[in-house]
Amino acid sequence: MLNEIIENDEAEYQRIKSLSKFDLDYNELQEEFKSLVQLSAMIAGTEMSVINLIDNYYQWTVTAFSSKLLQMPREESICDRTIRTHEPLEISDLEKDERFKDRGFSKGDSGFNYYLGIPLTLESGDNIGALCVLDKNSKEISDRDKSMLRLVASEIVNKLEHKRKMDETIFSLNKAIKTRNQVAHDVRGPITGITGLAEVAASEDSSKEEMVQYFRLIKDSGNSVLELTNDILKSGLSNDPFQEKNINLKQLKEKLLKLYRLPSKSKNIDFQIKINPEKSNIIFSRRKLLSVFGNLISNAIKFTPANGKITVDLDVLHLDKGKYLKFKITDNGVGISKEALAEFKQDKLNSTRGTSGEEGFGLGLKLVRDMVTEFRGEMDISSKENAGTEIEVKLLLN
Template sequence: MLDNIESSEVEYRRIKSLSKFDLDYEELQEEFRFLVELAAMIADTEISAINLIDNYFQWTVTSQAIKSTQIPREESVCDRTIRSNKPLEIMELDQDEHLKYQGFSKEEAGFNYYLGIPLTLESGDNIGALCVLDKNSKEISDKNKAMLGLVAKEIVNKLELRRKMDESLFSLNTAVKIKNQVAHDVRGPINGITGLAELVESEDFSREEMLQYFQLIKDSGKSLLELTDDILKVGMSIDPAKTRLINLKQLKVKLLKLYRLLAKSKNIDLQIKLNPDKANFTLSKRKLLSIFGNLISNSIKFTPSGGSIQVNLDILNLDKGRFLEFVIIDTGLGISQEALSELRENKLVSSRGTSGEKGFGLGLKLVQEIIQDFNGELNIYSEKGQGTKIEVRLLLK
């Protein structure tokens, strides 16, 4: 039991580390193409790929031969690589007891050779792997394997740089919003002071000292107004395209692209609906894919074949402010009251999906933490065997 708890904690730290990158997997193709091509040249193999592995799925973000795709984690060779904490080399995939029945190792469409290098963060967490595959047997020298290790490190460095740039941009946007608010708040009283000074100045007061005093007030007020104008201009000069904005309609399309095929592979009907009146409402997509992706993944894994998943997106104007509402309803296995209680107590919960998948509870715990950072709300309604309904509300600033 202790080993299972420790294993869950290690895995939770790993998927939490991956979530911090806040990746949109579709955006990574071109950015990492050169490194993938370099890896294939070094290894002299037919295919190389970068695979990132979340709670339930492997995401091939860049590959020479195939488009961005997803497969269940249980079917991934790279899942074994990240668990081994060192390069994993398999000379004959079709003879490997765990892999010989998988599609990539079968006859015409299959591969015979695999080498995977873990993508390891400074924290020690393995978020995925750089892999090379070939239909023929290969012998890659130690020197070339070391070079592949350097390519893997460069992939991690690029991901880290991407994360830092996104966080810096978010901080900059937040700072600019604060400056803009301060500027607007200050303009009112300053306008009043300047108007008063102008009124006093226009009157024919005989006291020279009074005139000089109010002249100073007017000059100071104008200087401050010029300063606030400069602050506002800085805010207006930021390119909105760089702030990772998305509207509700685009969010729906993005989620369908990422998860429809995964649902279809289990014969699950995935529907995403939105309030048509709010379709063009624009918001930051920061952390949205991490939150909603984990919830949709959970539903896919714990909904049996022939089931359904419905997602509703809306913008609500409530007393506390404006919220993005995400509601997901599935016909899956449901969650026991005991498991729900443990989740509310911030404990790790583990279970199995409809195909024996592990990891239930980790995705929900991660979502719970991210929503808390957003000052949002998470409500889960479920019973064992009765499906699950989850409501998420995120405060929009």
């Protein structure tokens, strides 16, 4: 079954890496895509339409019909089938389909019987999810309406791509501003010294009028440079129009709890997040953090048995090289064997089932390791079979 789901590990890795580049907070997408979701249902004439984005572990559902973010393990979703091709997947009678007739979404009076899913395909060819329309009754959607739904799917991809490019542009601009500010600070230091020296020399009684005039010129020149650097610095303060997505430890804790409380609760796992109270209000960029945490927390949930425990410890460190986000994720799950750890270090991808039979794709840790490298950070894994896993990460913050 697992080989049927993932035929090419490298292709699947590129797919989830493409999705991670969007740096999405799925909770924030509900309102942003509400109109396109409603339009899809109107075109198809169905009771419901949804946008499903599929990462390495879960299907995240964006819908106008619920204020809450919905999610399910990806192996339980229909859209996990849809993203394997570039053609729409249509199922007219879910109750008679051997693959899905026993799933919760096709049972009872509240279940759906009709499904049409259209892959959300990037320019790279990677399918990151699907636009789906569903109905309790069987439907016949015309080719014209299906073409219109494909246009909506393209618009969803375009909006996501635009969002990603805008975020990357803002990040690059802010890096340039920070570099400019640092240069201004570096220049202001020695110039302040020159000005101070000139003031002292100008205030002393000296018979050498030429020397006094000379130092006055130094003072004037120094003040001119100071005014210039002050102008540069002011232009890069908080009123700068290019605002990054910033966060602090307290807000990061709340976001992670909101995203992963339900998956952990479904296995009755005690999921806790602890922060250093002295550092709780330090602000830093949120860029790509949710992707890193999402893969590690999802992995811990997958390999921790029912009634287990997962703890996330968050802290901010000020080290020689700069400001670091330090976090440690500890679970009492099945652990990782020495052989599996050695294969991971050799860049081998191996799939493993979770403690509740969840399909494993063996790609989450590799993606995190690559992202940690991008952050110029460090990751350390210690684990033993049947004794849990501890993963400690330090990320250099911008």
